[in-house]
Amino acid sequence: MRDDRLVHASEAAPLVITTDRAAIDRVYRPLVIVMVVPVVLVSLVVVGAGVLVGQSLASPTGAAVGIAVGMAALSIVLVVLVAAFLALTAYQWGVLRSIGERVVADGSGMRMQLPVGRVQVPWSAVHGARITGAGRSEVLRLDVDASALVGDLSHRHRRIVASKGLAFGAVGMQPGIAALANAVAAGTAGRVVPQRR
Secondary structure, three states, rough: HHHHHHHHOOOOEEEEEEOOOOHHHHHHHHHHHHHHHHHHHHHHHHHHHHHHHHHHHHOOOOOHHHHHHHHHHHHHHHHHHHHHHHHHHHHHHHHHHHHHHHOOOOOEEEEEEEEOEEEEHHHHEEEEEEEEEEEOOOOEEEOHHHHHOOEOOOHHHHHHHHOOOEEEOOOOOOOHHHHHHHHHHHHHOOOOOOOOO
């Protein structure tokens, strides 16, 4: 009985999963704010270290100059590292917000817009699925035959998909992971049913 419902569900209207931009913002906005604060604070430390360097040069003692220059160099390195992580996070935020339709699942398979490109996966290429995490950390990972994928993924990303699978995070997924898990089970006619781990 269950298998009949799954086959009929795969012939139903396609499941369209879109991006809930407000949910994406609720996750990324605090991260960016939390990273901006250290950049500002470390920038103030750089200014303070610059003042120390200026003062130590006025009364040159070897230890004072070494400490001041070391503090300035360390502060600059910290600012660069935190700013780079901030830029990467802001970029990822923008990319995730820009994706309108994340997944369309129908009788032939799934069409997905990933941050790294578009890909189409026939149901025959899906050979495993698992759900990990909970809440905002929930992820549906599909084990797929990467050679059967059609799309514009680079060779590097195809190797990643071949070894780690396709991952779908719950944040900003509308409807959520459960709907996609049901679509996978229906599309594969019950051959692959995502299991929670």
